[in-house]
Amino acid sequence: MGKEEKALEVAKGLLPYKDEHPEDLGRLLLLLGRSSRPRHPLEALSYYYEVYSRGRPTDRRVAREEALALLKGLSPSQWREVMSRWEGTFLSVYAALKIAEAYLGEERYEEAEALLKGVEGRAQEEGFGGFFERLWELLLKPKERELTVGLLLPLSGRLASTGEQVLKGALLAAGVFGDRHPRWRVRFLLRDTGSSPQGAVEGFRSLRGEVQAVLGPLSPGEARAVLQEFREGDPLLLILSPLEEARGMEGVLQLSLPLEQEVEDLFLLARDEGLSRFGLFYPRNPYGRRVVRAFQEETWKWGGELVGYFPYKEREMDFGPSLKEIKEGEVMPDALVVAEGDYTLCLLASQVAYYELEGVKLLALRVLDPLKVLGLCREYLEGAVLSTPFYPESKREEVRDFSERFRRTYGTTPGLFEALGWDGLEVLLEAGGKAEGLESLHLYGVTGLRGYLQGEPVGEPFKLLVSDGRFEELP
Template structure:
């Protein structure tokens, strides 16, 4: 029997064959079995808040598309999460930065509706305005911009909105546009003024009048007046143009429109073709030469020879009277063909002039004194005074002044209860004033008809005698000097003067400024008289005279 066990070759061959057959059978079985699914390791669940922070980080790093995809998903799937307020706002900004203005506007509107009290409300409104502008929805942007101004924006954002409104409303509503330009000017935007003036230059007559009504003496109102005056000249309405220019000439200089004012004036003068011939019959030499030359300077200033131009050409015929009646007669004989005469200064010279009414402007001290005295007595009446005392020098002119006081006082219902004359040049008024204590009817005020030196002497001696009597001062040529001399004795006193350079009235300030620029010195009362006389001849608005001042708390207070 053969051996098939152990290590016989035959047995070993059989074993190897069996093993190979088993391996092939196992592989065949595996190939027919379904594949096994890999085992998935469970991942931790991502919170919406964490995902939102990742989107916000992507926006900050400039990965806008990634931020939009994530935030849009959260907006749709988890709109209720608290952090979505920030997410929705950033989503809108991301769309805006990529130029998706329609989507940006939608998201911003959604944001404002869902979070009306958000800290981002102002910025969201601003970006919504920007989006609407980019989309060409100007009307909606305008409406929203006007509401946005009420939100209290930071300066730069407010300026952006104001510029948009100003420029977009120029054609739609020029008056609203001008109001926004005005606000820009108040914020220091100088270019706004140029654009606004350019807009005004395009307006029609009725619109220009409305600008004048709304802005008055401000830049827009003055410029509109000048534009309208130029249009009136072109239409041949020269009188209307002249009235407008007369009304705004002082303000125009102060607002920086002097160049335009000059141009319009020249246009008007050329169209009118008028010339006024004025005679100056003044003492330019001799005792009163200084006063006469001062009057001439004032007249030259008013005529536009020096200083601001006027609307009428003026030719002067100058004659020196030497301060004498003979000089007045000789000068008058060489005044043929003049339309008006300024001068002479003295009452005697004035009486010498025999011309038709309205052909001359007499600048006598007598006429000025009469106006001053009338104004002074009127103020005394307004303050409740009824009895007036008068101190006057015992000279012909002084007695004439006393008589004038009585007449003017009577016209105003005042009683002159005391008349006292004194020798010209008196320094000690004690004897005269002592009589007041014994007077039966003590006057409520004492009117001093001479200059400020006499007024100071009287005031100090009234104080020494402890007499409580008010003071009225006439013909004070230098109020500031008077105050420095004896202001402590003048408390409550009312004084009149032909000119007060410290006046706050606009027309007086303009005169003082122009005179200083033209002549390099301060004007005096005679320069002011010449200025007023020339303006009267030209038909212009004349500054007030005389001036009434009251001493209060050691200062001069102008009485309107």
């Protein structure tokens, strides 16, 4: 028996008495680790990790340094065993980084990416941030990993503040701030629409041949103008305003979930609560007519009855005549449906209370800022159900992650337009700037987007019940 083996045997013989001399524990385990390294590296790591877990600060620092030095020289199969045996520790994180490094050397990019995404947050926490960043740069190094995106947004004019909100979400999704690492290196070309259709068209023309995809425009007027300009061979266009005329256009995507899906979700929820008679308040415009058609289709499909149609003009403030008609009518609806939320909802809710329509439930579509609505008219909304494209306080994991990142970066709570910027860029990143393969995408958008079916977005709108003056998120 050589001197090293004999020293190792003696040291192991002292292990049963380690608790009697805790002051010597670190030195004993470090000796065992050093003695085991040449022939039994994984056994050595177990000794080092015990020092790291239980030893004095000075011993812990030495144990970590020696363990990492040992890890560097192991084989890929041994790194995998380390990942399994010490899952969730600095040892497994470093082993995962070493395997990813090996995969990158073999040009196995997808496997390397999966490993890196799995330890993205922990690498920084465990002190491996620099190593992680070097590997991520290697992952993105091939030219095809760069995505050039045109941002066609109103950054001046009356919609400037809204355009800036979208921009914040897109920049955050691209990993410009913080520790987020998208699968593509993103290069932005920014074009200001000036809040006008003509500005949007000019901006879009300047992006032709320069980008792989365009995010925007934002407003319906700008989007319609660009759709008229759009032609075959143009970059993939992801518009941020829901438009009926964009449906089915090749090379054009929408981010907002179809109105028909939102209506169906809200209608089925109402039916489950035993509501079957509905009064419908809707604006006198194309959107309002779509809401009417959608609700009619749901009643024909699932049963139920629209017992009253109450169109109103833009910026209507007095719903008294309609509510008086309901109160004096022969059939009292179980619920009143408001086609657009926010201020219209608050005005109607307060007047429903004034006319004492007791027992009538309020259902609202397209509430853009539910937190603001609750702050404005909380006292009139008890029992109401609101459908909204974004709820920053949602319990959904993807929303919690986005909201936390946004607050950490910008110091404020995100709203719908910041969420549209985030989700819009996420779709383009997942699709690689191409329309092909959209059907296979599985998304967890913060606006409820889950993917695309025949070019149409599908997903899960947020439904909020007002209970005791607070929102309760419904499944």
